[in-house]
Amino acid sequence: MNAEERACSGDSCVTCSDEAVQVRVLRLLDDEFAAVATETGEEVVSIALVPAGPGDVVLVHAGESIAIVEG
Incomplete structure (x- = not known):
């Protein structure tokens, strides 16, 4: 796999193909x-x-x- 193939592109993770999502923080918890x-x-x-x-x-x-x- 060359560097271009490893680079992130689009809205999904190159490692697992899952998409990242935007969420709003409501409150902080421990740890x-x-x-x-x-x-x-x-x-x-x-x-x-x-x-x-x-x-x-x-x-x-x-x-x-x-x-x-x-x-």
Whole structure:
């Protein structure tokens, strides 16, 4: 596989083909977790990689927040 084939493209993960989703942080929980609002209801995700807080919109992939999209 060359570098172009490994590069991220589109809206899905090159490793597993899953899409990342945008969710809004509702409240912070213990141990670097947060409750977030999704299309299907409230879920818990990790915020260990980003300094997110209540009201922030984060990009989540495989239960891990990977970027703050809007604060």
